[in-house]
Amino acid sequence: MSSSVLYDLPGPRGRRRNLVIGVLATVGIVALIAWVIYRFNATGQFEYRRWAQFEYQAVQTELVNGLLATLKAAGIAAVLALLFGAVFAAGRLSDHRILRAPSSVVVELFRAIPLLILIFFGYYVPLQYGWSISNLWALVVGLTLYNGSVLAEIFRAGVNAVPRGQSEAASAIGLRKGQTLRIILLPQAVRSMLPAIVSQLVVLLKDTALGFIITYPELLTVGKTIGGRLAFGFPYVPAYLVVAAIYIGICGLLSIFAWWLQRRLTRVRTSAAKPLPLTDVDRQI
Amino acid sequence: MTEFLNVLTDHWSLFGQGFGNTVKLFLIAAVGSLALGVLLGAFRVSPIPALRWFGATYVNIVRNTPLTLVFAFLVFAAPKLDINFEYFTAAAVALTVYTAAFICEVVRSGVNTVAPGQAEAARALGLSFAQVLTGVVLPQALRAMVPPLMSVMIAMLKNTTVAAGFSVVEAGAIPSYMAEFGEPQFYVLLWITIGFLVLITPLVVLQRFLERKLAVAR
Numbered sequence: 223m224s225s226s227v228l229y230d231l232p233g234p235r236g237r238r239r240n241l242v243i244g245v246l247a248t249v250g251i252v253a254l255i256a257w258v259i260y261r262f263n264a265t266g267q268f269e270y271r272r273w274a275q276f277e278y279q280a281v282q283t284e285l286v287n288g289l290l291a292t293l294k295a296a297g298i299a300a301v302l303a304l305l306f307g308a309v310f311a312a313g314r315l316s317d318h319r320i321l322r323a324p325s326s327v328v329v330e331l332f333r334a335i336p337l338l339i340l341i342f343f344g345y346y347v348p349l350q351y352g353w354s355i356s357n358l359w360a361l362v363v364g365l366t367l368y369n370g371s372v373l374a375e376i377f378r379a380g381v382n383a384v385p386r387g388q389s390e391a392a393s394a395i396g397l398r399k400g401q402t403l404r405i406i407l408l409p410q411a412v413r414s415m416l417p418a419i420v421s422q423l424v425v426l427l428k429d430t431a432l433g434f435i436i437t438y439p440e441l442l443t444v445g446k447t448i449g450g451r452l453a454f455g456f457p458y459v460p461a462y463l464v465v466a467a468i469y470i471g472i473c474g475l476l477s478i479f480a481w482w483l484q485r486r487l488t489r490v491r492t493s494a495a496k497p498l499p500l501t502d503v504d505r506q507i
Numbered sequence: 508m509t510e511f512l513n514v515l516t517d518h519w520s521l522f523g524q525g526f527g528n529t530v531k532l533f534l535i536a537a538v539g540s541l542a543l544g545v546l547l548g549a550f551r552v553s554p555i556p557a558l559r560w561f562g563a564t565y566v567n568i569v570r571n572t573p574l575t576l577v578f579a580f581l582v583f584a585a586p587k588l589d590i591n592f593e594y595f596t597a598a599a600v601a602l603t604v605y606t607a608a609f610i611c612e613v614v615r616s617g618v619n620t621v622a623p624g625q626a627e628a629a630r631a632l633g634l635s636f637a638q639v640l641t642g643v644v645l646p647q648a649l650r651a652m653v654p655p656l657m658s659v660m661i662a663m664l665k666n667t668t669v670a671a672g673f674s675v676v677e678a679g680a681i682p683s684y685m686a687e688f689g690e691p692q693f694y695v696l697l698w699i700t701i702g703f704l705v706l707i708t709p710l711v712v713l714q715r716f717l718e719r720k721l722a723v724a725r
Contacts, residue, residue, distance in 0.1 A: 244557050336666070339700060343696050346696065428573040445576075462584045
């Protein structure tokens with residue numbers, strides 16, 4: 223157990239008290255779980271027919287297709303957002319005001335607009351002008367603008383995390399600005415921001431679920447279709463539990479990967495730049 | 508330009524209702540998620556293993572679940588468990604449950620930013636647990652917690668729009684209503700953007716101010 227600032231190692235009386243509270247807490251948690259199971263049972267969620275369709279290959283294919291649609295949107299948006307982020311981070315780091323100012327406006331603006339509204343811009347506006355845009359691209363546009371702006375800030379923080387002395391030394395040996403960035407700053411910055419980038423990509427993957435609202439056939443949309451079938455007694459609960467398990471599995475693995483990277487980079491210091499914090503809620507929510 | 512203005516003036520009541528509900532949803536979920544998040548955060552820094560486990564499990568499950576899925580579960584699946592919410596209540600509960608996980612993390616890492624030596628020194632001076640907590644640990648922890656808490660609240664304000672997909676008439680639901688009126692959506696969305704900028708900018712300014720004011724050299 224890691225030592226906490228809030229308490230010392232407890233003495234005999236403290237240990238006894240903690241044991242009593244611990245037992246009560248365990249009873250409480252078990253009671254909560256029991257209540258959930260009871261509710262499930264009382265409303266017939268454990269009935270075979272509510273779960274039966276997951277045995278059908280057609281339904282499994284539906285789920286896989288939904289997952290593929292989710293991964294497709296996330297993959298395209300991730301690549302575009304990384305590009306968008308790189309361009310606007312470079313803009314904000316530029317020495318020229320004429321590049322810096324508009325880049326700042328773009329990044330700050332897109333971070334302030336709710337993601338769903340950005341997706342609506344991609345969805346409704348082309349419709350208004352009579353262009354047909356698939357809901358995949360509406361979703362990708364929104365995800366790219368929002369996550370690209372957040373990534374731009376991560377990139378900027380990453381480059382700024384390299385101590386000033388490094389670029390001063392680079393100037394001293396006669397490297398130009400571009401060379402300094404490419405040879406000295408970026409290799410160190412990338413290492414320090416890698417965990418933060420991975421955790422932002424988890425956010426992007428999660429946010430593809432907003433495709434549900436514009437009826438892009440991603441995993442959550444498939445979950446609703448599967449759950450809405452009368453023949454199986456409207457198995458919404460099993461359907462969403464399965465979908466949630468898939469999301470938690472994939473995002474959880476990526477989160478663990480980000481955390482592992484973070485720990486590894488903190489332990490093996492081959493860069494002067496400290497890893498960016500992973501717990502920056504500004505990006506993760 | 509007149510067309511742009513007309514979009515707002517012709518549908519004043521819809522915009523008023525939409526943003527009114529957004530603010531209402533935000534305030535309710537802010538109170539709810541702060542209460543639940545601080546409780547879970549307290550669990551995670553407590554000396555009781557069962558409570559720590561419960562807090563960690565909650566955070567790890569909820570943080571890796573899309574907010575839209577939480578909404579969908581409460582709106583479509585909960586009634587099958589005989590748990591029936593009004594749409595607005597479902598939205599408030601979904602936002603509370605989701606945001607609490609992030610507040611829990613803020614609380615936990617805020618408490619952990621205080622060096623254990625601080626409390627040890629306070630105890631060595633003979634301060635009681637309550638004195639250590641209120642006089643030494645909490646003031647420093649709060650200092651580290653307030654700016655990220657503001658970030659979570661700003662993100663939550665933006666997240667209220669997800670309720671648009673679940674029959675709650677808040678700001679995010681305005682476009683689908685406007686689509687029926689045949690209003691130019693570009694202008695509609697610009698007005699919604701302006702509305703959110705008006706709501707968010709003071710929060711962002713306050714957050715940056717607090718961040719500077721509360722910054723600690725470590």
